[in-house]
């Protein structure tokens with residue numbers, strides 16, 4: 001019984017770690033993505049889009065954030081965009 005519970009807990013922890021795994025996990029870019037990009041939807045992974053696509057999406061997200069009154073400074077935008085493009089799908 002105990003073994004089953006431990007196995008279940010490990011499975012859940014493992015699944016969570018998988019979802020939250022970002023490349024360069026401790027970098028300012030990854031931290032900003034975790035902080036700012038999860039307010040309205042799930043955490044976007046950098047490999048979800050190519051570098052040019054990220055340019056498009058970040059501009060779009062900036063508009064969404066303005067509409068919602070969520071602070072997103074130009075420095076933050078630059079760090080996030082740089083981070084996403086560096087780790088984007090090829």
Ligand code: HEC
Pocket residue numbers: 033036037038039040041044048049057058060061064065068070080
């Ligand atoms: C203010 C709310 C809000 C915030 C904050 C936000 N988004 Fe979005 N995002 C949306 C909405 C709404 C959509 C649905 C598509 C649309 O209407 O533009 C979306 C869609 C997307 C998409 C396209 C669909 C997909 O999953 O590939 C990407 C990529 C994305 N967001 C990335 C980001 C990133 C990166 C950040 C952080 C910089 C971010 N979002 C922060 C509202 C937000």
